Amino acid sequence: MDFPFLLSTMKSLLAATPTTLGLFSLSIFFGGLLALLIVTMRVSNNIVARNFAKGYIFVFRGSPLLIQMFLVFYGLGQFGVIRHSIVWPALREPFVCAVLSLALCTGGYSAEIFRSGLRAVPPGEIEAARAAGMSGFLLLRRIIAPIAFRHALPAYSTEIVLMVKSTALASLVTVWEITGVAQRLISQTYRTMEVFMCAAALYLILNFLILQVLALIEHRLNRHNLRPAERKPSVMSAFFGARP
Amino acid sequence: MEIIDLLGFGDKGWGVLILTGMALTLCVTLASLAIGAVIGAIVAAAKLSDRWWSRMLGTAYTTVFRGVPELLIIYLIYFGGSSAVTAIGQAIGIEGFLGMPSFLAGALAVGLISGAYQAEVYRGAYRAIPVGEIEAAASIGMPPLRSLRRIILPQILRFAIPGLNNVWQLSLKDSALISVTGLAELMRTTQVAAGSTRQYFLFYIVGGVLYLVLTSFSERVFNSAERKSNKSMPRGMGQV
Numbered sequence: 001m002d003f004p005f006l007l008s009t010m011k012s013l014l015a016a017t018p019t020t021l022g023l024f025s026l027s028i029f030f031g032g033l034l035a036l037l038i039v040t041m042r043v044s045n046n047i048v049a050r051n052f053a054k055g056y057i058f059v060f061r062g063s064p065l066l067i068q069m070f071l072v073f074y075g076l077g078q079f080g081v082i083r084h085s086i087v088w089p090a091l092r093e094p095f096v097c098a099v100l101s102l103a104l105c106t107g108g109y110s111a112e113i114f115r116s117g118l119r120a121v122p123p124g125e126i127e128a129a130r131a132a133g134m135s136g137f138l139l140l141r142r143i144i145a146p147i148a149f150r151h152a153l154p155a156y157s158t159e160i161v162l163m164v165k166s167t168a169l170a171s172l173v174t175v176w177e178i179t180g181v182a183q184r185l186i187s188q189t190y191r192t193m194e195v196f197m198c199a200a201a202l203y204l205i206l207n208f209l210i211l212q213v214l215a216l217i218e219h220r221l222n223r224h225n226l227r228p229a230e231r232k233p234s235v236m237s238a239f240f241g242a243r244p
Numbered sequence: 245m246e247i248i249d250l251l252g253f254g255d256k257g258w259g260v261l262i263l264t265g266m267a268l269t270l271c272v273t274l275a276s277l278a279i280g281a282v283i284g285a286i287v288a289a290a291k292l293s294d295r296w297w298s299r300m301l302g303t304a305y306t307t308v309f310r311g312v313p314e315l316l317i318i319y320l321i322y323f324g325g326s327s328a329v330t331a332i333g334q335a336i337g338i339e340g341f342l343g344m345p346s347f348l349a350g351a352l353a354v355g356l357i358s359g360a361y362q363a364e365v366y367r368g369a370y371r372a373i374p375v376g377e378i379e380a381a382a383s384i385g386m387p388p389l390r391s392l393r394r395i396i397l398p399q400i401l402r403f404a405i406p407g408l409n410n411v412w413q414l415s416l417k418d419s420a421l422i423s424v425t426g427l428a429e430l431m432r433t434t435q436v437a438a439g440s441t442r443q444y445f446l447f448y449i450v451g452g453v454l455y456l457v458l459t460s461f462s463e464r465v466f467n468s469a470e471r472k473s474n475k476s477m478p479r480g481m482g483q484v
Contacts (some may be wrong), residue, residue: 062459063411063452064420066431071452074438075445161311172424179316192324200312206310 001192009185009198013178017202020177023095023167028160031078034107039114053111060108066169068103073173098170102163109159117152118144150221159161161207178202250441251450257445258437263431266454271353272429273419277412279355284362291367302363308385309360314418321353322346322425350422350429358415365407369400388441402473409466420455430454 040158042053060068076082076091121144129143171180182199184194253259271361291302304484309317325344334341423432434451438444 037419058460059452059456061404063455064417066420066423066429067434067448067452069436070438071445071448075448078443078445088287109305165311165313168315171315179313183319184318186319186323190327192320192327196316196320196324199316200308203313203316204308204311 004084005189006194006198009195010202012185013179013198013202016178017177017206019095019175020164020167020206023098023102023170023175023177024164025043026099027106027167028163030099030103031106031110031163035110035114038107038111039118040071042111042115043118057108057111060105061112065101065105066172068105068171069169072101073097092173094170094173098167098173098175102166102170106159106163109162110156111157113152113155116155117148117150120151121147132174146221150218153183153214153218153221157211157218160210160214164203164210165208165209172226192218247446249287250437250443252445258433258441261428261433261438261464262430262450262454265428265430266458267421268347269416269430270458272347272422273354273416274417274425275347276354276358278413279351280358280362280411280415281339281357283359284366287359287363288366288370291363291372306360306363308313309357314357315421315424317357318350318353318421318424321356322349324375325349325352344427346422349425350427354415354418355424357418358411361414362408365404365411366400368407369403372394372403373399393439405470405473407468409463409470412462412466416455416458416462458459 038053038056041049042057044050072091073094076097082088082091091100125143125147126139129139133144167177168179170177171183174180176184178199182195185195189195249256251257251259251262258338266289272331286304287305291306293299293302319397322344327347328341328343329344330340375398378391381395382388419429420431422429423435426432428436430451433445438447441447
């Protein structure tokens with residue numbers, strides 16, 4: 001074991017961690033907003049909106065993220081309309097392109113997760129709320145959204161972990177985040193195993209911390225219907241699952 | 245017209261190359277599914293074992309290969325494998341750098357990831373088999389191996405189909421990342437076509453559509469397999 005090398009590797013990877021975290025948090029934020037919009041369209045009564053949402057989900061869940069990212073990064077710049085518009089200074093930046101495509105992609109996946117949460121809201125609760133005189137936004141805010149979010153949270157945690165992993169693709173459009181820096185170190189030193197171990201450890205720690213926070217939120221939200229034996233949040237059981 | 249020339253099968257057309265790339269994507273994903281099935285079965289057995297160290301090793305495997313970015317694992321296998329191959333080459337007297345075959349590296353890397361997900365699928369499927377059936381097999385005197393072959397494996401395969409569908413879709417999309425090793429699969433061919441004709445938008449759209457064809461077609465195959473395997477079973481919840 002060459003500890004000085006491991007230490008210097010870890011140092012350069014840690015320097016790239018803020019980029020990874022920035023990609024992750026911005027894409028989760030914008031992707032979450034987008035997912036709310038898509039899921040609203042998906043469950044609406046308007047046939048055009050519903051079919052648009054279905055198509056969106058099909059396209060973004062069915063094709064690889066890498067091709068979506070390249071489409072945004074290389075494809076959009078091809079059009080003079082976009083190159084001469086006011087958004088071009090932003091779209092020229094690899095970081096913005098990466099966030100945009102990550103958000104578009106997670107929007108599709110999250111919309112499906114939120115929809116499964118909506119379907120778990122018991123009709124009786126909505127009827128009861130209507131009987132008590134709630135409707136519209138008040139009904140959504142007080143009854144539907146909290147129940148749906150609680151049901152969707154376990155699957156959403158999985159999606160969030162997958163997003164942490166997906167930020168690695170940003171290195172292919174020249175954003176220097178952890179995987180990109182690791183790849184550069186590997187091709188410079190050819191000490192694959194050491195660099196891999198450092199980067200892998202960093203990602204596992206990130207995922208572990210994020211899952212801890214999510215498990216805490218889940219525990220908080222479910223506090224009212226926990227049986228005494230289940231009071232302890234279990235991170236390991238919720239540790240990474242396949243996309244639904 | 246220009247578009248038809250570019251995508252067609254003539255001298256200037258990229259049609260043949262792109263369709264070949266699509267076939268290669270399918271091949272490399274099938275290979276990784278097979279590698280993943282072997283690894284998945286072993287890891288699932290390890291996680292279901294009574295020995296704590298074996299359970300721990302299984303959990304460590306699934307945690308690492310599901311928690312680390314796919315791209316990083318592909319780099320590990322490709323560059324790590326290449327330096328191993330170079331070292332072997334030097335030992336038998338071949339000088340210079342030797343690359344690992346990118347098909348092998350890609351299939352192995354995606355297979356290792358797929359194995360971690362498949363392990364969870366098989367473990368869940370095993371859990372779904374009623375204990376009574378295994379006990380019944382033992383009580384009529386079936387030795388463990390025969391009970392595995394006759395009672396356990398057929399049921400695991402049936403319960404695993406929906407989960408395997410998910411894993412397959414995931415691997416199909418992960419296979420696009422193998423393009424970084426230079427393997428001329430669908431993603432790489434699209435990239436080369438886009439770069440050399442400067443028609444980025446057109447070719448990435450075509451590539452994306454072909455991936456959609458692959459994913460929706462395989463979804464159908466899995467759904468019909470699920471229907472077939474459940475033919476003799478009573479209808480329950482969530483069946484297709």
